[in-house]
Amino acid sequence: xxxxxxxxxxxxxxxxxxxxxxxxxxxxxxxxxxxxxxxxxxxxxxxxxxxxxxxxxxxxxxxxxxxxxxxxxxxxxxxxxxxxxxxxxxxxxxxxxxxxxxxxxxxxxxxxxxxxxxxxxxxxxxxxxxxxxxxxxxxxxxxxxxxxxxxxxxxxxxxxxxxxxxxxxxxxxxxxxxxxxxxxxxxxxxxxxxxxxxxxxxxxxxxxxxxxxxxxxxxxxxxxxxxxxxxxxxxxxxxxxxxxxxxxxxxxxxxxxxxxxxxxxxxxxxxxxxxxxxxxxxxxxxxxxxxxxxxxxxxxxxxxxxxxxxxxxxxxxxxxxxxxxxxxxxxxxx
Amino acid sequence: xxxxxxxxxxxxxxxxxxxxxxxxxxxxxxxxxxxxxxxxxxxxxxxxxxxxxxxxxxxxxxxxxxxxxxxxxxxxxxxxxxxxxxxxxxxxxxxxxxxxxxxxxxxxxxxxxxxxxxxxxxxxxxxxxxxxxxxxxxxxxxxxxxxxxxxxxxxxxxxxxxxxxxxxxxxxxxxxxxxxxxxxxxxxxxxxxxxxxxxxxxxxxxxxxxxxxxxxxxxxxxxxxxxxxxxxxxxxxxxxxxxxxxxxxxxxxxxxxxxxxxxxxxxxxxxxxxxxxxxxxxxxxxxxxxxxxxxxxxxxxxxxxxxxxxxxxxxxxxxxxxxxxxxxxxxxxx
DNA sequence: CTGAAAGCGCTTACAG
DNA sequence: CTGAAAGCGCTTACAG
Numbered sequence: 001x002x003x004x005x006x007x008x009x010x011x012x013x014x015x016x017x018x019x020x021x022x023x024x025x026x027x028x029x030x031x032x033x034x035x036x037x038x039x040x041x042x043x044x045x046x047x048x049x050x051x052x053x054x055x056x057x058x059x060x061x062x063x064x065x066x067x068x069x070x071x072x073x074x075x076x077x078x079x080x081x082x083x084x085x086x087x088x089x090x091x092x093x094x095x096x097x098x099x100x101x102x103x104x105x106x107x108x109x110x111x112x113x114x115x116x117x118x119x120x121x122x123x124x125x126x127x128x129x130x131x132x133x134x135x136x137x138x139x140x141x142x143x144x145x146x147x148x149x150x151x152x153x154x155x156x157x158x159x160x161x162x163x164x165x166x167x168x169x170x171x172x173x174x175x176x177x178x179x180x181x182x183x184x185x186x187x188x189x190x191x192x193x194x195x196x197x198x199x200x201x202x203x204x205x206x207x208x209x210x211x212x213x214x215x216x217x218x219x220x221x222x223x224x225x226x227x228x229x230x231x232x233x234x235x236x237x238x239x240x241x242x243x244x245x246x247x248x249x250x251x252x253x254x255x256x257x258x259x260x261x262x263x264x265x266x267x268x269x270x271x272x273x274x275x276x277x278x279x280x281x282x283x284x285x286x287x288x289x290x291x292x293x294x295x296x297x298x299x300x301x302x303x304x305x306x307x308x309x310x311x312x313x314x315x316x317x318x319x320x321x322x323x324x325x326x327x328x329x330x331x332x333x334x
Numbered sequence: 335x336x337x338x339x340x341x342x343x344x345x346x347x348x349x350x351x352x353x354x355x356x357x358x359x360x361x362x363x364x365x366x367x368x369x370x371x372x373x374x375x376x377x378x379x380x381x382x383x384x385x386x387x388x389x390x391x392x393x394x395x396x397x398x399x400x401x402x403x404x405x406x407x408x409x410x411x412x413x414x415x416x417x418x419x420x421x422x423x424x425x426x427x428x429x430x431x432x433x434x435x436x437x438x439x440x441x442x443x444x445x446x447x448x449x450x451x452x453x454x455x456x457x458x459x460x461x462x463x464x465x466x467x468x469x470x471x472x473x474x475x476x477x478x479x480x481x482x483x484x485x486x487x488x489x490x491x492x493x494x495x496x497x498x499x500x501x502x503x504x505x506x507x508x509x510x511x512x513x514x515x516x517x518x519x520x521x522x523x524x525x526x527x528x529x530x531x532x533x534x535x536x537x538x539x540x541x542x543x544x545x546x547x548x549x550x551x552x553x554x555x556x557x558x559x560x561x562x563x564x565x566x567x568x569x570x571x572x573x574x575x576x577x578x579x580x581x582x583x584x585x586x587x588x589x590x591x592x593x594x595x596x597x598x599x600x601x602x603x604x605x606x607x608x609x610x611x612x613x614x615x616x617x618x619x620x621x622x623x624x625x626x627x628x629x630x631x632x633x634x635x636x637x638x639x640x641x642x643x644x645x646x647x648x649x650x651x652x653x654x655x656x657x658x659x660x661x662x663x664x665x666x667x668x
Numbered sequence: 669c670t671g672a673a674a675g676c677g678c679t680t681a682c683a684g
Numbered sequence: 685c686t687g688a689a690a691g692c693g694c695t696t697a698c699a700g
Contacts, residue, residue: 010670010671011670011671011672012671012693012694013670013671013672013673013695013696014669014670014671016694016695016696017669017670017695017696019694019695020695020696025669025670026669026670029669029670041471041472043444043447043448044444044448044693044694045385045448045449045692045693045694046381046444046445046448046449046450046694047380047381047382047384047385047390047448047449047450047692047693047694048381048385048676048692048693048694048695049448049693049694049695050381050676050694051379051381051382051385051675051676051677051678051692051693051694051695052675052676052677052693052694052695052696053676053694053695054676056381058445058450065415065418080432081399081432084399084432084434085434088434088435088437088438088441091437091441093431093438093441093442093445094431094432095429095430095431096429096430096431096432097427097428097429097430098414098415098418098428098430100418100419100422101422103422103425104422104427107422107425107427108427110377110378110380111380111392111427113377114377114378114379114380114381114383115379115380115381115677116380116381116392116450138375344686344687345686345687345688346677346678346687347679347680347686347687347688347689348685348686348687350678350679350680351679351680351685351686353678353679354679354680359685359686360685360686363685363686378677378678379676379677379678380678381676381677381678382676382677382678382679382692383677383678383679384678384692385676385677385678385679385691385692385693385694386677386678386679386680386691386692387678387679387692388692449693669700670699670700671698671699671700672698672699672700673696673697673698673699674695674696674697674698675694675695675696676693676694676695676696677692678691678692679690679691679692680689680690680691680692681689681690682687682688682689682690683686683687683688683689684685684686684687684688
């Protein structure tokens with residue numbers, strides 16, 4: 001295509017120079033080039049350009065899709081938007097890729113490492129996710145959200161999962177609840193472990209592994225199933241900390257079916273502060289995290305790494321805060 | 335990097351041949367190459383490859399994000415998953431890109447046309463969306479969902495927006511409702527026009543423009559505002575056809591605030607059959623569309639176009655069907 | 669300010 | 685079966 005632009009009179013080197021630095025090109029040449037470009041409807045070939053420049057101005061946003069729960073996750077949604085905004089302003093294109101199988105995992109690793117993007121944000125990875133592991137082994141710029149357990153060197157940014165769960169659990173205990181259970185998140189999700197750690201820390205000496213049941217997935221039904229099991233193990237349970245709002249809703253359903261009143265008999269709290277969390281009945285007490293900021297911050301970091309900065313070992317945690325609503329009864333006096 | 339692989343003893347041409355056709359390479363050479371690849375942790379450069387091959391094995395999935403309502407749209411969600419699955423099986427990588435500004439629109443057009451992908455699926459475009467217009471002007475393989483009004487030549491696949499709305503409106507009339515209003519979708523969305531057309535057809539001689547109000551967006555609040563206006567224009571309205579489930583929920587809220595009983599005083603129906611549509615109170619009567627199939631089918635078509643097939647003018651409509659629930663009162667006898 | 673030339677990392681006929 | 689060579693479409697020192 002360049003030949004054609006050159007058909008406007010000048011050598012293609014000059015055209016290229018015009019397209020890039022815009023310096024050292026005479027006004028006459030510039031004008032001729034502009035007309036020619038319009039005429040030919042010229043679009044530079046990115047493959048050729050990035051082949052020599054070693055820069056694509058794109059960054060991958062990689063998501064592991066557990067079934068089709070992908071978009072329905074408001075946290076992921078906000079993260080993606082946050083990252084996209086930062087990248088867009090920096091004139092980089094965010095390329096979202098969904099890994100939904102081993103095959104797609106291999107493909108994505110190859111694509112990303114093969115120079116399709118200058119860096120990658122790994123969102124919603126499993127614990128020890130193959131994609132994360134493969135990318136972490138190389139010098140390719142990546143930043144993860146949460147902690148997929150692929151070594152401390154990989155830069156990460158996350159909301160305060162441990163602190164948030166710890167805070168909400170402590171508040172729950174401060175309202176006088178004594179038999180507090182946990183509907184833990186699915187094992188594959190890194191945040192499950194982090195939130196559990198917060199729960200355990202808050203329970204301190206009162207912690208009992210018997211009152212902890214992991215859900216099979218983030219789906220409501222699995223939250224209900226976990227709650228059923230919790231009730232079986234301890235019918236006198238008086239509070240439950242769920243690892244997500246969706247799980248909390250499931251727990252509420254199970255409790256209602258079992259004839260328990262919320263919050264009178266059992267207090268329920270979640271995590272995420274999903275858009276609909278204030279609409280459940282009763283409205284859900286939960287932990288609000290700023291996922292948009294997590295995404296934005298991740299983007300800033302990859303961009304810096306793509307610029308050559310060494311961020312290995314970098315880790316930052318964004319504050320989260322408890323939002324108290326009726327599902328946990330009256331707020332404790334603080 | 336190729337030099338290094340060649341450092342395994344053979345010319346890089348042979349290595350390339352091994353990597354591709356895998357034919358005409360002696361067993362000895364193959365073995366040596368394999369070890370070398372592992373040793374060097376070789377990943378072929380995609381830019382270089384696609385530069386000569388003119389094929390990227392990637393297809394773009396372009397979405398216009400209205401604010402951050404992006405992921406929350408279950409239809410879009412399902413479409414993306416449907417497309418991703420088909421592409422993944424065909425060993426193509428889906429690259430999702432969000433257009434959130436004029437600047438990003440220009441960037442995406444350039445990226446896509448610049449050979450980053452072999453084709454593009456345009457989902458959730460505005461009417462006359464600049465991205466759609468720019469891409470339609472060229473020979474670049476694209477397929478749109480719904481009808482962004484960029485000419486009949488662009489292949490499109492869609493669920494039956496017209497027929498679905500027409501059917502649900504006719505059923506509503508069959509239950510005896512006579513003063514039927516419409517909460518139309520936002521003007522920018524192509525589906526708004528299509529669904530309106532279905533509504534109008536079903537109303538036939540009874541159609542009254544007075545009983546049609548367009549919502550400012552797909553958000554619940556705008557559905558409520560439109561319903562308020564509808565009530566102002568005709569307090570005796572006895573049914574309302576909303577262009578989406580989210581709008582229908584807003585309408586229900588407005589009606590409740592106005593002291594109307596649903597469905598006794600006013601019947602409400604939506605469109606989409608969102609996952610939560612059966613959970614509203616009363617459960618929502620709506621139109622179910624197979625967005626997953628729409629996405630899958632779109633993917634099949636771009637793939638064929640990328641293969642060289644000419645699909646201009648191609649258009650297909652996937653069936654949608656009415657799901658009757660309590661928000662519209664007892665089902666009509668058919 | 670502007671050409672000619674080399675090179676980015678690959679693939680692919682073309683001879684051997 | 686395998687090398688040498690040309691070329692994909694661009695950018696970038698290097699001379700003029």
